[in-house]
Amino acid sequence: MAERRLSASAALAEALREEMTRDETIFILGEDLVSHSGIFGQFKGIPENFPGRIIDAPISETCVAGCGVGAGLTGMRPLVDFHFSDFVTCAMDELCNQAAKIRYMFGGQVKLPLVVWCPDGAGLRAAAQHSQSLEAWFVHTPGLKVVVPSEPADVKGLIKSSLRDDDPVMFFQHKRLFAKEGPVPEDADFIIPLGQAAIKRPGADLTFLTYGSGYHLCLQAAEELAAQDILAEIVDLRTLKPLDMETVAHSIQNTNRAVVVHEACVTGGFGAELAARIQVELFDYLDAPVLRVGAKDVPIPFSPVLEDYVLPSVAEVIEAARAVTYR
Amino acid sequence: MAERRLSASAALAEALREEMTRDETIFILGEDLVSHSGIFGQFKGIPENFPGRIIDAPISETCVAGCGVGAGLTGMRPLVDFHFSDFVTCAMDELCNQAAKIRYMFGGQVKLPLVVWCPDGAGLRAAAQHSQSLEAWFVHTPGLKVVVPSEPADVKGLIKSSLRDDDPVMFFQHKRLFAKEGPVPEDADFIIPLGQAAIKRPGADLTFLTYGSGYHLCLQAAEELAAQDILAEIVDLRTLKPLDMETVAHSIQNTNRAVVVHEACVTGGFGAELAARIQVELFDYLDAPVLRVGAKDVPIPFSPVLEDYVLPSVAEVIEAARAVTYR
Amino acid sequence: MTLDREELLRMYRTMVCVRQFETLAGEYFAAGKIPGFIHLSIGQEASSVGVCSALRSDDFLTTTHRGHGHLIAKGADLDRMVAELLGKRTGYCKGKGGSMHIADFALGILGANGVVAGGLPLAVGAGLSIKLRKTDQVVVSFFGDGASNRGPVHEAMNMAGIWRLPVIFCVENNGYASTTPVARACSVPDLALRAAGYGMPGVTVDGNDVLAVREAADQAVARARAGQGPTFLENKTYRIRGHFEGDPQKYREEAEVQAWRDKNDPLQRFAAVLRKGNVLTQDLQQGIWDEVEAQIGQALAFAEQSPYPEPKEALEDLLVNP
Amino acid sequence: MTLDREELLRMYRTMVCVRQFETLAGEYFAAGKIPGFIHLSIGQEASSVGVCSALRSDDFLTTTHRGHGHLIAKGADLDRMVAELLGKRTGYCKGKGGSMHIADFALGILGANGVVAGGLPLAVGAGLSIKLRKTDQVVVSFFGDGASNRGPVHEAMNMAGIWRLPVIFCVENNGYASTTPVARACSVPDLALRAAGYGMPGVTVDGNDVLAVREAADQAVARARAGQGPTFLENKTYRIRGHFEGDPQKYREEAEVQAWRDKNDPLQRFAAVLRKGNVLTQDLQQGIWDEVEAQIGQALAFAEQSPYPEPKEALEDLLVNP
């Protein structure tokens, strides 16, 4: 049977329609959702099919996030749309001091089902305040789960698990990947458990550890490298917290070399955490240092020539792969 | 001549008095500053000596931070007091989307002198929302400098450089260390340049890389280790961004072993960045993986037994030192 | 609506309970038995009791760093409250929260909050949840005059306003935000003036007159239950104790405090009313104080005898599915 | 205060300049010459010009994602503006900012802002700086009806209120925040009603009548310069173009837009007044349009001929002392 292909947006919308049908406590709250089915059209079909369960909020990210927390504590399963992930900066107290800590501070009295959906990433010439990848902040915040899908099927499987999960989840989906298509299972019960990485391309010479848009850079790099007989294995982490260290370890035990690739700027990014763990937990397996490829340490500039230069490139990924394989 | 000793609070106040006398564009803005000279008494003598230049703000962290930016852009040199560092969560847009990016977004048209003074850290039984160490978020934000002093002299020397610097500086000072005394030069021109680490204790067997409250854990650990003939060198980073990698490298080239110690929770903390860099830049010098010691990955709990368990301990630092020295 | 004798006495008893709880908490703190810092609500009992007595047990509440009174007035268990203040395993939060972080979700108490104004957006979320779940519950969100200047208050009031949510915004204007007098921080004399900016009724009441507070609260609750939307309620009161226990209080004259203590004590005022109406007698009053004292003594004993948590318990309760 | 002929013509000319600039920016965007996305202010020229013409060149301004008009009205250089939109090195920000991030600190323009309401706290800071530096400058902070619901607006207005800062809060109520009609997002019909909550005057004016806007702005500026504090000015206007170029605009009827375009165009209205007062003649009007067209054509040519930055320049301009 021919695989059905969907865009990442369509995969998200399908998953939401399935879950909202399954569980009527799920609702969507955010800015400008109803008339255009989300500013990226990511909620296609929801306004028509679930009137009253997708709600346009005023421009009030602080209260919108807090609203998600309050609703999640009182019997609902909110998905909060953050419009642009850059605006999580307007709700860090609600996300990191409230959502992340409530269950713990109150001694486990309550659960907080809450999905914070954040369209992130650069490449749209949207400049410094509409292009960030901020997942590392939340990885450093105990009490939050962090999910970053790269392909449509992952989007469907992971948003469904996130909506069924009883803990707050930060869900980052890359703006530039909404239209990108891929095979997506039709099965309404298809889910991808949080904390499960996927080996998306096998290879014996080195391991690419990546997620989100970084995955697509690695895929291209792996193909070009294959032509030079360097076989890269690609581990798509998919969930950064909880982290599937087991899959990471298995891969590196075979390849003895690793390169972490993400779009966020290198310094203090998630690649730092991963490299720091690997050089301890797999010290004896490493034949080369763990290299990191990410954006250069500046805000995202507007002009295409500048933005392209700042963002990580396939060439840089290939260069890192060559470096760790000493070829 | 006998060295003069001051508490960290007194060192801060002295530095501010000296700088405010030297430069009348400096002023202090924050909550509850005037009647008690700051809620920790950290601005002793300022309200009396500089009336009108230390200003009580309403509880409006968002606008207080933005106010610092606006004043810094128009000829003043503001020091913004954040009351508790936990409340930076109420101003992440102003700090990370505005302050950090303004000079860059506008093509270098303007400079933004701004010191954001954040009393941070745990140990006061103040629970999850008044005990955090959030420096890693800002290290991951291009455009900000990050300073974390550990001793009174560092406080004086670094706050003075921060106030004289033309870029926004996040300055984290540990609440539990305000009363701790140490020698402080009286010289009004004593400054410690940003980006300069200090080897505060020489040792040949391993290197402790630390800052803020972690420094005091390392000091105690180093003394106990010395009794076991394990000689630890302590590098107090003092500034996390810009980072003095040269001093870090020199030390590790001698000791071939490193342990990073900080109070922030381990996952995604600054130790990750440091370990990730070291295992690349000093790969051939390392005889052991770079270990990290920090708080356990939970919010800071209230009950003393719980909080003490979550925070990094001297015992854990010693254990890590033993592990990297294989003794 | 007039209150019957039982209700009046219940309210008086609760006010006595808050007063005695706070007084003893202060003593325990001074004795070094309570870690961290605590913020007491002595002098503000009419606000907590006047408002919470108008609520049902399934109604929601968010409170602040100064929340003991609200918790007690909503029916929180004294044993578990004291145990939490002491950091014991039997506390509401197993010792993880402390004074600033007590909640009782079974009673609709969505929690005290260490972040000033942190509770308001949560309250709006609870209000939205009520609307979506189609129940007739209401939410009360307590906050202070200082908190009223924070942005989340604005966003919360606007959202509750446009969606006509059953949320009661109750500001306890106690004259100070930490060291800062209200007039130096708030750009309006009566905070209730701001309600007009959100299309909701704004009422300023004598916050030390428990019956006046109760009446205003009853009206706000009725409006909310009837689906007529939010109300802004300003209870003008006074903080008798320091901002936190140990506060040097250089920002005010002792005489100012004394005047409020002597002439405007909410318990004395309510007792006088009840005595005048023959609802309360000397004996009955004494009986109530003794009974409450015994109850709190018991709570203290329970807490003192309770064990501290095991260190490793610090790693529990973070996530449902780690 | 009455405006002399030169001033009136200068204002009309500036409005024409904004209109033509925005129109051409739209065409360039449609032609794929402008990367990213742009937000045009066509139909709102009376607000930008009415307010900015009341300012001195040393006064400060913060604007928004829809800021081209404000920049031009404050005197920004068209060449550098267009160059920035195209991402050229000769642009105001050397190509690092783009449409949403243009500033000219020499003209007191503290910047457009990609974050809605992001400019208000900065404006308050500039106001505080004016007070501390003891100058008689003023600050205008433009924001939209949608922005008015964000928390920073509340904090900013309260701070400006208590400190009586020379800040003019100018909300351009253009009927929509992206897809959301103002009535669905704001809990009051007139946003100026909120001013009373901060003890400052609030004025709602016909934002498409440039003289009415100018008069209100003159009063607000006079108040501010005299140290009498902030003013809240609401200019009721209408966004003729989509929220961004390419906006499908399913949230409104074309007829609604058409009605505003036909019956309430600020340029036509002002021209009619000027013609009636014999300030403007057919020829003069044509001359102004031609002259502006030439000027903008020159700016476009300058921008097109300008080079793009070198990739490595992306690493410059982050810090003064790296």
Ligand SMILES: Cc1ncc(C[n+]2csc(CCOP(=O)(O)OP(=O)(O)O)c2C)c(N)n1
């Ligand atoms: C966002 C935030 N800023 C500052 C603080 C520190 N703080 C705790 S209570 C308080 C004063 C609050 O005053 P008010 O809202 O009037 O409540 P009250 O203490 O008078 O009951 C302050 C400034 C905080 N906890 N949260």
Ligand SMILES: Cc1ncc(C[n+]2csc(CCOP(=O)(O)OP(=O)(O)O)c2C)c(N)n1
């Ligand atoms: C904090 C924040 N939230 C959301 C956005 C996305 N956004 C950009 S413009 C806009 C609408 C703004 O409406 P309004 O304030 O009325 O200004 P207008 O576009 O009508 O000029 C939105 C939601 C943003 N840029 N910043």
Ligand SMILES: [Mg+2]
């Ligand atoms: Mg108060």
Ligand SMILES: [Mg+2]
């Ligand atoms: Mg608008």
